[in-house]
Amino acid sequence: MTIHVIGAGVTGLSFAKACSEEVNILEACENVGGKALSYKVETKVGTFGFDIGGHWFHYKSTPAVLDILEGLELQAHTRNAFVYLHEHFFKFPIQQSYIGHPDKKFVNDVKQELQSVNNFQEYNNYEEMLLQSYGLTLYESFFKDYNSKMYGIYDLSAIGVGKFETIRNVRTHRNITGYNGDFLYPKGDIGASGIPFFLADNLKINYKKKVKSINIKNKTMVINNERVSWDTIVSTIPLNSLIGIISDVDDPVLELSKQLKSSRGMILNLGVKKTHLQGDMSWVYFPDPNLHFYRVGFYSNVESSLAPVGYCSMYVECSPLFFSNKEEALANIPTVIKELIEIGFIRSADEIVTTKAFYLAQNYCLPDTSKTKVIHHYLENAGIYSIGRYGSWHWSSQHEDMQQAWDLANKLALRDLTKAKKFPQALVTKAF
Ligand SMILES: Cc1cc2nc3c(=O)[nH]c(=O)nc-3n(C[C@H](O)[C@H](O)[C@H](O)COP(=O)(O)OP(=O)(O)OC[C@H]3O[C@@H](n4cnc5c(N)ncnc54)[C@H](O)[C@@H]3O)c2cc1C
Structure with a gap:
């Protein structure tokens, strides 16, 4: 049985890593990592490193996933938020x-x-x-x-x-520091992408292979322009996009998927001169409804090699309450910078060395289990498993996505296909 995995982000890679046999990993882009992507910028003052927003590895609720990362150098940090x-x-x-x-x-x-x-x-x-x-x-x-x-x-x-x-x-009494009190981050200047790079090692990944449509009845799918057959699909693309490319999907399921909601987002990455206020803060929450951002964080306060000495690489998570599309989001940047200067995170606009904004059409999925349960049930009966933060349509982080991928790989390896055909309902409930 060939298992096709759609997406080489943290979830798809973890699933492939957990499988005892080779799976066919299809990735639309030229690189692994999905949202857990890092990049560097060379400037006249030195090299800055950035992720797409803070990508700290909170492992507390699923410590077993650290086994998957054995061999990767991860540095432990304590939150200073x-x-x-x-x-x-x-x-x-x-x-x-x-x-x-x-x-x-x-x-x-x-x-x-x-x-x-x-x-x-x-x-x-x-x-x-x-x-x-x-x-x-x-x-x-x-x-x-x-x-x-x-x-x-x-x-x-x-x-x-x-x-x-x-x-x-919920973090008032028992679990005092909450889920993100301590976290891990790849050592050195590789950034968050150190995790997907490590997972991808020794895996065969088929880059620039975009799954364009899936047919359930004929069990075929179109990858770029080529039609291939499939038995099992593990998809990590957003659940509503997945349903959208199933050519023969049942109308009620399509209707439900259209009702799923998610937030937009914009991450503004800045390389700036270090200020006293930034100190050694990890990140800061901003409830003020007038400010155009809800969280600001400092990559180089966590991993110092991500900015030249005397400088800081930081991210600003801009609130979608202030924009409804990419153009409007980008138009907010001067206001965001003005507000950062007023607070004291930047002394003046001419102390900004590098700026890059990432518009996210999907940032947080707004969970709605009454709908997603029905959709997942339908998909699993057809042999399609939709997992990960966007595939499940919930608010998970990398470690939880990895755990979910690992669990699914184990379940599928145990799966008896003869029984599955007879008892599809039982298979669905057992699968997660
Ligand atoms: C701003 C932001 C901040 C975050 N902060 C943290 C954090 O601090 N800590 C943490 O643990 N997690 C964080 N996360 C969550 C983390 O990014 C996700 O949990 C994780 O990256 C999800 O991985 P994934 O593989 O499920 O999905 P993705 O990373 O979205 O990967 C999906 C992959 O599928 C590919 N693809 C899409 N369509 C197709 C197609 N049709 N055919 C083939 N391939 C396709 C994409 O190119 C992509 O590579 C954050 C996320 C965001 C957006």
């Missing part, structure tokens, strides 16, 4: 550092509300989870605006809650 609230920097997470807020009423309100929160409830939606986890005062001063800016949506009750969203947001 802040929240910029009411013109003060508070250590992140705010639910632990609010005590230092100058407004005593604010402190008392948050204290009382945190004492009565319940972390162990079932939540109907994202807004409910945040409110019940942190109380009204922190919700209104930080979580509401920050998450709206990040997801690009004002009504947070319209966002579902899957297991990954819960892991990321």
Whole structure:
């Protein structure tokens, strides 16, 4: 049985790595990595290194994936993150550092509300989870605006809650530092792409092979202009794009996929002169609804070789609340820079050495399990497994994508095809 893997990002590569037999990896681009991409810029002051936004390897919830990366030099780091609230920097997470807020009423309100929160409830939606986890005062001063800016949506009750969203947001008592308190990052100046490069080693990858359409009934697909047959597909492309290229997809499934929502995004990478304020911050959260970004981070504060001495390579995650397409996003850049100067992360525009912006048509998928369950069930009955952050349509990070890929490889290797034909339902539930 030939397994076709669509996409050579972290998920597709991890799946291929986990398989005992060779799989056919189809990658539309000329390189591996997908969103976990790094690049360098040579300037007159030296070389800067960048990723596409912070790509820190948070492994806590799935430590076993470190086995897949054995042999890669990863450096451990401790988060030094802040929240910029009411013109003060508070250590992140705010639910632990609010005590230092100058407004005593604010402190008392948050204290009382945190004492009565319940972390162990079932939540109907994202807004409910945040409110019940942190109380009204922190919700209104930080979580509401920050998450709206990040997801690009004002009504947070319209966002579902899957297991990954819960892991990321509930961190008051037991799991004190949260999922990203410690993280790993490839050693040296290779950047986040060190991970996909390592995974790709010894794998045969078919570059510039774009899957253009898939037919379920005939079990054929078109790669560039060539039609080939398939038994099993593991896809890592966005779930709605996958459904969109299935030529004979059932109408109700197509309709459901059209209702899936995701946020847009823009990452602005800057190489700038180091300022006192940047210090050794890892990243900073910005809930202020007037600021055009929701998070700013510093690659070279984590890995110093990513900027020349006296300089800093940084990323700015711009809020999709301020744009609805690429042109509008790019038009915001002067405002973003002005705001960064006002805060003090850059002294003046002429201290910016290099600038590059990446528009992301899909950044965060807004989870909606009532729809994605049905779509995945349909696909798996046809022999198509859609995995990874975009393939699953949830908010996972690299380590969780790797774990999911690894688990699927193990399940498929155990799969008995004769039984699968007889009991397709059981196979679907067992597959994840
Ligand atoms: C701004 C940003 C910040 C992030 N920060 C972090 C972080 O700090 N830590 C972390 O762990 N994770 C982070 N992530 C998440 C991380 O990037 C993803 O979890 C991971 O990269 C997903 O990998 P993937 O292989 O599933 O998908 P992708 O990386 O999207 O890979 C999919 C691949 O499929 C290829 N492809 C698409 N269409 C076709 C086609 N038709 N035919 C063939 N190939 C095709 C693409 O070219 C791509 O290579 C971040 C993501 C973003 C966007």
